[in-house]
Amino acid sequence: MPPRPRREAHAIYLIPGFFGFSNLGRLRYFSHVHAFLRARLAERGVRGRVHVVRTHPTASLPLRAARVLETLARTQRGHGEAIHLIGHSTGGIDARLATAPGAVLPTRLSVERWAGRVHSVVGVSAPHHGTPLAAYLTTRRGQRTLALLSLLTSYVLRFGHLPLSALLGVANVFRRTESGREGTLLSDLSQRLLADFSLTRRRAVGRLLREVFEDQSLLLQLTPEAMAVFAATVHDRPGVRYGSVVTRSRPPGIATTLAAGRGAGAQAIHAIYGAIHRLSAQTREAAAPQPSPAQRRALVAAYGKLPRAYANDGIVPTRAQVHGRVIAAVRGDHLDVIGHFNDPSTDPPHYDWLTTGSGFDRARFETVWDRVLDFMLD
Helix, strand or coil: CCCCCCCCEEEEEEECCCCCCCCECCECCCHHHHHHHHHHHHHCCCEEEEEECCCCCCCCHHHHHHHHHHHHHHHCCCCCEEEEEEEECHHHHHHHHHHCCCCCCCCCCCHHHHHCCEEEEEEECCCCCCCHHHHHHCCHHHHHHHHHHHHHHHHHHHHCCCCHHHHHHHHHHHHCCCHHHHHHHHHHHHHHHHCCCCHHHHHHHHHHHHHHHHCCHHHHHCCHHHHHHHHHHCCCCCCCEEEEEEEECCCCCHHHHHHCCCCHHHHHHHHHHHHHHHHHCCCCHHHCCCCCHHHHHHHHHHHCCCCCCCCECCCCECHHHCCCEEEEEEECCCCHHHCCCCECCCCCCECCCCCCCCCCCHHHHHHHHHHHHHHHHC
């Protein structure tokens, strides 16, 4: 006999992260999470809807937070649903700002009216205390790196691998220090990768890249220094439950190189991972955030000891991801946790664009998101 549905209905809003697209044709940022949550809600007999917020890739936090509330206003059918916000990466910061008491956001909506209806906020690999990578991406070389990462993400999640003709170009871009030649290499590589997309997809990727370069306010706001100001001035809303999913990947080395596989494509992406992991590891122990006793116990239980300041998931320092209750702390990279790990046998297939040798798999993915559901529905 099927389970009896609960009387309370739930609306879950998924908020993409930094330079995160919500939809590029059939390429969806949250496709695996969206499908999993809908299936689990049905299995548990819970009435619920799952939405994806279409946000600005790298615009300021206030603009992105305003987009969250505008999505609520556009999609809410009444006052009978419990509203839950789940933000991956920067999306977790958007959710905190959108629900902060007294927040002044660039929208005509009543911020208090909509923020007051939120029941829970979950940050997944969110930079609650910033990331050193953001400061690097504001430099001229960093902006080229950002463009390349955006394009590689779009390509690998679409095709599952990089073409052999592009692998040498990827390696050269990351090795070059001469700005002029590096720019030429990046242009040639971009044209090569875009050529494999359909005309519609090329236009969509082009719009994404234009948005990224027209407004990069978010980069400065995600530095550790800027997020220290955020933490001191943006407070949690009473009555809202806040939780976090924390991720930590293996530092690049011989073990991760072997775990990444022998393929030239996997090794090229692993080289990129090594570069951005080192940039994300530039946090001094004295400046690292200190978790509460309960948060510390959760991290020690998951990792055996408290992660050092330099531990990260390839994008965000691990301890910087902690806010509220630690729902889950796992070994996986920044995109593993939202379903972009290697598992081509599923439908749709899971593609691992950030090859880190983490060993993250379907079982871990389901465990994490079951715990998130438990937190929201508790």
